[in-house]
Amino acid sequence: MERFGQQQLVMAIIGLMTLMAGGFLFLLFRSPSQVVTTMRITDYSAERSAGFAPDEKAAPKEVKKIDFKGVFETFDGKPGTTVENWPHFRGADYTNIVKTKVPLATKWPEGGPPKIWEIDVGEGYAGPVVWKGAVYLIDYDEEKEGDVLRCLSFADGKDIWRRFYDSPIKANHGYTRTVPAVTDDFVVSMGPNCNVLCVSRETGDFRWGKDLKADYDTKVPLWYTGQCPLIDGNTTVLAPGGNALMIGVDTETGEVLWETPNPKGWLMSHSSIIPMTVLGKKTYVYCSIGGVIGVSAEDGDRGTLLWETDQWTHSVTSPSPVPIDDNRIFFTVGYGGGSMMLGLKKEGNKIVAEPIYKLEKTTFGCEQQTPIYFKDRLFSIMPKDAAALRGQFACLSPDGKIVWSSGKTNRFGLGPFLMANDLFYLLDDDGELTMIKASLTGYEVLAKAQVLHGHDAWGPMALVDGKLILRDSKKMICLDVSKQ
Amino acid sequence: MAELVKQPPRITRFTFLRKGMRAFVGLILGAIGGWSAFGARRRNTVWQIDPMKCVQCEHCSTACVVSPSAVKCVQSYSICGYCLLCFGYFQPDADASLTSAAENQLCPTDAIERVFVEDPYWKYNIREDRCIGCAKCIQPCEMFGNASFYLQVRHDICVNCNNCSIAMQCPSGAWERRPASDPYMLKHKQDYPLNKGQGGPRNTRPINALNAAQLEIELAPKIELALAPPSFTSK
DSSP states (O other), rough: HHHHHHHHHHHHHHHHHHHHHHHHHHHHHOOOOOOOOOOOOOOOOHHHHTTOTTTTTTOOOOOOOSSOOOOOOOOSOOOOOOOSSSOSSTTTTSSSEEOOOOOSSSSSOOOOEEEEEEEEEESSSOOOOTTTTEEEEEEEETTTHHHEEEEEETTOOOOOEEEEEEEOOOOOOOSSSOOOOOOOEEEEEEEEEEEEEETTTTTTEEHHHHHHHHHOOOOOOOTOOOOOOOOTTTEEEEEBBEEEEEEEEEETTEEEEEEETTEEEEEEOOOEEEEEEEEEEEEEEEOOOOOOEEOOOOOOOOEEEEESSSSSSSSOOOOEEEETTTTEEEEEEETOOOOOEEEEEETEEEEEEEEEEEEOTTSSSSSOOOOETTTTTEEEOOOOTSSGGGGGGEEEEESSSSEOOOOOOOOOSSSOEEEETTTTEEETTTTTEEEEESSSSOOHHHHEEEOOOOOOOOOOEEEETEEEEEEEESSEEEEEBOOO | OOOOOOOOOOHHHHHHHHHHHHHHHHHHHHHHHHHHHHHHTTTTTTEOOOTTTTTOOHHHHHOOSSOOOOEEEOTTTOOOOOOOOOOTTTTOOOTTTTOGGGGBSOOOOOOEEEEEETTTTTEEETTTTTOOOTTTTTTHHHHSSSOEEEEETTTOOOOOOOOOHHHOOOOTTTTTEEETTTTOOOOOOOGGGOOSSOOSSSSSHHHHHHHHHHHHEEEHHHHHHHHHHOOOTTT
């Protein structure tokens, strides 16, 4: 009897352990729940509601005629006195390199370089130009909903005059993004919505205005345009895309002098036209969305398309072309696009443009600014997707190799950088200004200071007579960076 | 006369087995008791991802014991820029027409709904029934955009494993236990820190520029859903 009970107990225990093992195995190997899938069909419903489904012809948008004359106001500011000028995007020679006779400080007091003036500006990233003691800036008046071209005193930042015109747009990562162009006689500005205004430099008198959307069916780039106008002699050169790749406008009268046709329908980008000499010929080089073009800048055939390539096209192109020498141009872009060195050569009567090399985003690039070329080296702040090098200030040799970078403890954002004498000034997104030695061999910080306290300090800087003008999204300041 | 040496009592195999099983059952009962006690305390906490630590490694989509993962992408409408070109939505080499065609989308499961609001604003909603928590949209949003997309554990799906298999694999230590009464770690425009080299609340204007009707549609249901306390009764 006892033996029989013991046997039963043993069997029960074995059975229990078997059940537990089986349960464990079941839990371990049971199939995961099925994922129900449905066919993925795009019906473009969002695009249809926006009026531009790919399979539908978009209804023409009503473009309201702009009164460019607008409203003009004068103020009690007076121009200062300057010896040097900063006449357009990237400075006098389009290199963002300044050779100033004013000795520059190589160290700053605690608190940074002295601030000369500070003003409020509309939300955006527009940069200043300086001519004969006056600062010119395209701004946006949110309250009145329009572009406003401002003339300020270089000495104290006070307004001298403003010309406003209606251009209602919605905030889209701020408003303004461009740098005007100024000569002794005229100022030409490009508003965020591709509106071009020309006024007399001293008086602000209205000369002419062009709505590129209406005149050339320009498609406004994403987040509004960043293309800066170019004044070459008496001609204002613009790249509207749409019905013309490039146009030349008489700066005095506004008459269109020439147009470069756009048979392939390439679009306006944020990049700016850079004049340079290519294969001995003066050329306007521009990166559109669609490809790169070289247009003659010489009398006789100005406006003629000399060469083009579709080997460089990205949906967001902000940096402008960088001339390396007579037959090489460097291009870069952010958002994963990397860089390209383009080579140009003559083949019979034609000029052929072919990539010499392309670089991955992790090797070299620049998201919003344009690299600086100095002494056979390219300098840039690496984009955010450059992996280990992200945000670092890097030096590249023309054969595509990184020479040095600022290191993982010295990262920057999307802000501007310029070179003056033997110094680099780099501005971080949150307004920290760093001054380093302009070295071909390594990164050497000389001074750092928190000069702005807002965010998105991305607007191009200008340096004139030892004074540096810079901004964040809502404030513009002038600093004295000269040797005290 | 020699003393008898006391021999140790012999243990039979059956006795050994019986005593062993008693000990084993006792151990099991003890473990159950301990687990229950611990579980009572554990039930008051839930797992959550700290979006500031998340590195979008994609483990959330593959390591979860639930399939599809209990981790979903969520959208912070107050931080979002409502951009035409949303880097979290579009592939880097998307066609310049920027339509919602499948080949243009970054999301492998079409879990992001793109809705036109008014020029130039587009709204991006997450379809949670399709989201697998792979974080492919989050990395470019954080890099190039306002970083409004981020991952959160959804507690109507999560089974609240004691040893969360995702938490054990997370390379950045972004997983933590939170009180069940405060289960989410939401990003808000007003207290989102501006990190060097990362996205921030840059384009904060669109939320103000959109009309009131749109705002009502946008904010209310998402916040309510996000703050719903987790329910364990069904598990």
